Amino acid sequence: MNSKQTNKLFEEIVKYPGMTHQSGSIGFIEKMIIGQLLLISQPKLIIETGTFHGQTTRFLADFISLNNLGECRIASFDLPNVINELTETNSYFKNNPKIELVQGWLPQSLKDYLKQTNKPVNFAIVDAQHSYNAVIKELNIIHLWLKAGCYIFCHDYRENDPNYEGVVFAVDKFAKKNNYNILPLNSSTLNDEEVVWGAALLRKPLRKRQFSKGLFYQFHMIYSLMTATIKNLYDTNK
Numbered sequence: 001m002n003s004k005q006t007n008k009l010f011e012e013i014v015k016y017p018g019m020t021h022q023s024g025s026i027g028f029i030e031k032m033i034i035g036q037l038l039l040i041s042q043p044k045l046i047i048e049t050g051t052f053h054g055q056t057t058r059f060l061a062d063f064i065s066l067n068n069l070g071e072c073r074i075a076s077f078d079l080p081n082v083i084n085e086l087t088e089t090n091s092y093f094k095n096n097p098k099i100e101l102v103q104g105w106l107p108q109s110l111k112d113y114l115k116q117t118n119k120p121v122n123f124a125i126v127d128a129q130h131s132y133n134a135v136i137k138e139l140n141i142i143h144l145w146l147k148a149g150c151y152i153f154c155h156d157y158r159e160n161d162p163n164y165e166g167v168v169f170a171v172d173k174f175a176k177k178n179n180y181n182i183l184p185l186n187s188s189t190l191n192d193e194e195v196v197w198g199a200a201l202l203r204k205p206l207r208k209r210q211f212s213k214g215l216f217y218q219f220h221m222i223y224s225l226m227t228a229t230i231k232n233l234y235d236t237n238k
């Protein structure tokens with residue numbers, strides 16, 4: 001198989017929209033990873049905290065269309081002035097049926113939106129304010145609505161970068177407390193090169209495992225009670 005054939009085959013599996021990079025936005029490699037996660041998740045509802053100029057929001061919508069991933073709503077959150085400017089200056093975001101730009105202060109805007117929408121979240125990107133408090137609050141809200149087995153992409157998880165200590169601390173603490181799998185991407189501990197980007201992937205544990213473990217302990221308790229009762233009956237009848 002020659003390289004032309006390989007490229008064709010790759011294009012048949014996954015199609016990427018054209019990407020232009022802008023400082024402050026999620027980078028190319030990260031978007032490639034996000035694309036793969038969208039293929040896995042086949043999402044119906046995506047949350048993005050931090051819209052900025054909408055580059056990632058647009059990437060999500062275009063990727064979903066190009067790869068025929070079906071009906072999906074993308075809710076992206078930012079401050080009123082940011083959203084107003086974006087809708088006034090960029091016609092792509094006006095009346096786009098896939099995209100909902102939600103204006104307001106996070107985390108309250110996110111909490112209100114999810115409560116009102118009352119639908120499970122299949123994929124989330126956390127990329128608004130990069131402080132410990134902001135990240136942990138957003139993660140805690142998303143956790144309540146995220147489907148088991150689904151992913152949260154935490155942007156700017158940069159180990160050993162003092163500017164992003166809060167993000168790393170919040171993501172680690174959240175993952176540990178809620179039993180999420182965590183995969184740091186482009187970990188700065190892997191090499192000595194300058195770290196220009198960093199992110200972490202969080203995966204919500206599957207209910208099946210939680211359920212079977214819980215069931216196991218319940219079963220264990222009932223079994224212990226039963227054996228104790230039978231033993232008592234046997235002892236009193238002796």
Ligand SMILES: C[S@@+](CC[C@H](N)C(=O)[O-])C[C@H]1O[C@@H](n2cnc3c(N)ncnc32)[C@H](O)[C@@H]1O
Binds near residue numbers: 051055082106128
């Ligand atoms: C890094 S940018 C988001 C980049 C975007 N995800 C992308 O990839 O293009 C962060 C955005 O978060 C917004 N933001 C920061 N704090 C916020 C808050 N408390 N409520 C709502 N938006 C906030 C900022 O206005 C800014 O546009």
